[in-house]
Amino acid sequence: MFLNPMRQFKHAKYLAWIAVLSATSVFAQTANFGKISLAPGFEPGTAIATGSTGGYFSLPSIANRDRHNNFCLGYSGNQTPDHILTLERDFPKLRLQVDSRGTPTTLVVRGPSGTVRCGNTSLEDTDWKAGNYSVWVGAKNEGVQSDYTLSVRE
Incomplete structure (x- = not known):
């Protein structure tokens, strides 16, 4: 045939x-370092993840500005998110905090509808819809590497 x-x-x-x-x-x-899944009323000490940041991938290439018109800054090891944050339900308010033992860090979070949120060392915002959020923890300065602990609170 x-x-x-x-x-x-x-x-x-x-x-x-x-x-x-x-x-x-x-x-x-x-994600480079894993996933965090949360439902409203979670215990504060349970929403913790660790990782290592720094490199030459510019986080502003993901988003130059966030939903509040803040600049997104920092450098990561690559374009893959460091963490996937899964919200099982809507949250009226969340705070993400990075402890990098003194190394200046940044955060870039891209939500399920493409909404971007950015911050330096911490990020607090309202109106978090249920879904998956890609989270990048960046070093403020290019090439600087640091271990960190990421915590999430309501």
């Missing part, structure tokens, strides 16, 4: 696009 080479190419092209889209959705759900 003879198969038309153009038709085979067309099908291969579609399969390639499916593979790219599948890889993109998997990539979007991965």
Whole structure:
């Protein structure tokens, strides 16, 4: 049986696009240092994660400004988020705090609807909708590396 080479190419092209889209959705759900899942009323000491930050990937390339028109600053090791924060329900207010033992750090958080929030060492904001949030902890200065602890409070 003879198969038309153009038709085979067309099908291969579609399969390639499916593979790219599948890889993109998997990539979007991965994190360098893990995930944090929260529901309202969580204990403050339970929403803690650790990691290491610093590098040459410019966090303003993710978002230059946040939803409040604040500049997003800092440098990370790569474009993959450091953490995925999953909110099981809406939160009226959350505070993210980074303890990097004195090294100046920044935060960039991109929400499920593409909303971006930025801060230096800490970030407090209102109206957090349920869903997955990508969290980058950056060093304020390029190339500086530091270990950190990230905590989340209501």
